[in-house]
Amino acid sequence: MPGNHGSTAQESSHQEILMIEGMRCGSCAIAVEALLKKQPGVTDAAVNFAADVAMICWDKDKPRLASLQQAVARLGYRLHDSVDPDRSQHQANMARKLLQRRLAVAVVFGMWSMMPALLLYLAPLGAVEPGMLWPLAVASGLFAVPVLAYSGSHFYRVGWRTLMAGAPGLDSLIFLAVLAASAISVWQLTSGNHHVYFDAAVMLITFQLVARLLDTTVRRRASEIVRRYLQEVPDEVTLKKPDGTLEICAARDTQAGDRVILRAGEQLALDGRIVHGQGQADLSMLTGEHLPQPLEPGAELLAGCQLVEGEVELAITAGIGQRRIDSLSRSISALLSRKTTLQRLTDRIARILLPVILVAAAIAVCLALFQGAPVPEAAARGLAVMIISCPCALSLAIPLVITMGHAHMVNNGIVLRDPAAMEAAAGVGAIIFDKTGTLTTGMPTVSSVAPEAPWHKNTLLQLARTILGESSHPVAQGLWAHDSEQLPGTTGGTRESVAGAGTRWVCGADTALAGRADWLREQGINVPFTEDTGMNIHIAHNGQYAGKISFEESLRPEAGPTVRTLIHQGYAVYLLSGDTRNACLKLAERLGIPGKHVLSGYSPEAKQRFVETLEKQVNAVFVGDGLNDGLALAGARLGIAVGSAAPATGEAAAVYLTESIAAVPATLQLAQRARKLMHQNLFWAISYNTLVIPLAVMGWIQPVIAAIAMSLSSLCVLLNSLRMQNRLPGTAAEDSARITPSVSPA
Structure with a gap:
């Protein structure tokens, strides 16, 4: 996940990653972040809704976790001192299902609420008898009740919490707009009038639920990261008890100082130091080293590494939570808590937009009253400002591009x-x-074969295959993958592998060696002194040097x-x-x-x-x-x-x-x-609000038209986002030469 490399969070001397349970949207994260920043001792905080994590920073004394938990609890969320990916995944699934139910209710009952509202719109054309206008308005309100009471309930709770936290955002605006539309509509009905705005409130809630579901579908995938990362390591070890007996037990039940046994082909679950034994380990999982590395007593071996050859006894140096791989996971969580440029820009716009819209609505009401308009009409003008300027298009600008582009990608x-x-x-x-x-590919291939007389290339390769047999060592596998015309190696005889040195093959009176040059010399073989660059194995047969096979990594x-x-x-x-x-x-x-x-x-x-x-x-x-x-x-x-x-x-x-x-x-x-396209959508959403707010303040736009205009602005964003699915001209491979590397699409 791209990082905010210039954030103040990185400049603080201390930081810690915490998990937040119960967040349902970006507004939740904004409120929690604003609250955490106000806590004593906290110099900075960053909350990532996608990963359910918060990064708090401090300079001197670490803030008390209990105090932070109490503060966050006042907003209705729970703060944990450790990241639990399973809990985060469960929360993500529950949130998605709840959003789907709320949207289903909003769509079904919203359509029924819109039907009588549509007849009310057609009333000036004589499509409805005057005596049916008030009953139609009541019917529109009754069908809107499930949407207002159930589908929109989350917006009210979060909107109120963010207002109380001093960090109002999109949910606060939705809460106020729906409340105003409902209050004015009920007032009109009790006064015997049919000018109601339930349909506008329903449309507002439905559009926001669609945007929230799109955003959640894509963003909540980040909760998988740490869980998948840790699943790469086994959760069991072979424990050696003080009496020498072996027992398979869970890695979390061990502690530093316990002894564990690691055999060839097994992966280590805990960090440890080798006490007895030798072998070769594949460290590529954590280091990227493509060749197995020799291990001797005293060597460190980290969780996630695999023993290729030999058998070793280790003393555990770090248990669950303290391993190197745990540290890497925490570092990734810290990176995920950072915000990108567009995320920060959208947050700032949402925070600025609410007071601007509320001030504009108040000005519209005052202007209408000053012009002599009746109170209901003045209130409707203020409501129109709130509805038409509600940033639905802003909330859809980013998720729509992501969703449309995802399938195409x-x-x-x-x-x-x-x-x-x-x-x-x-x-x-x-x-x-x-x-x-x-x-x-991670598997070496034969680059050159240098036989000594009387050996030839094919017979030397055949001898090497015979010596190494079906070893799991990458060099052996590279030999077998080599495309040559010689017969396969002999499968008989016995083989003895010396970890980190080589292999001895004995069959009757024949003895052959394959391995490092210095090891062959220790066995009495006269190996020529040549510069060894990269991967090489030297071959000897019955005490005579037979040649060298060189390998290179396969591109x-x-x-x-x-x-x-x-x-x-x-x-x-x-x-x-x-x-x-x-x-x-x-x-x-x-x-x-x-x-x-x-x-x-x-x-x-x-x-x-x-x-x-x-x-x-x-x-x-x-x-x-x-x-x-x-x-x-x-x-x-x-x-x-x-x-x-x-x-x-x-x-x-x-x-x-x-x-x-x-x-x-x-x-x-x-x-x-x-x-x-994201920048175009954001530009359109901001330009739309800049244009329509003055028109609504002047009273030129009614609430119903405002709801339609708000929907049209979202439609424009949708149509622009559909361009993400335009086919690339030709295949990706053919087009690669036409990409301009340094031109900003903005």
């Missing part, structure tokens, strides 16, 4: 995870690619064309990885990425820091795959995860490409189009 293999990605693509000047799993077929296209368009392309410098430079050379743009050996936190540093100079996109990229993907202005990404990575990214990185250019093009 899916058809192009692009899944939108975060609405803010739409605005993030404008003015992008740099694209940062992760290496392993993004540009490469994805689309990686080269995509990177070259982006460079040709003028983007600055970076390679950012946790892998070694040599491996990164070799890959960059094959792709045409300049060496000064190659960053190697970066941890997840370091990746995110680099992304933020770069974005101070130029708007950047981060494209990654793998759990170790989650923090950078969530913190980047625009995070893109590719097809093979782990579920957690796909959720942490703002955009998920189901196919490959070949869709990156099309993603930027579609996102730029969306941001352009």
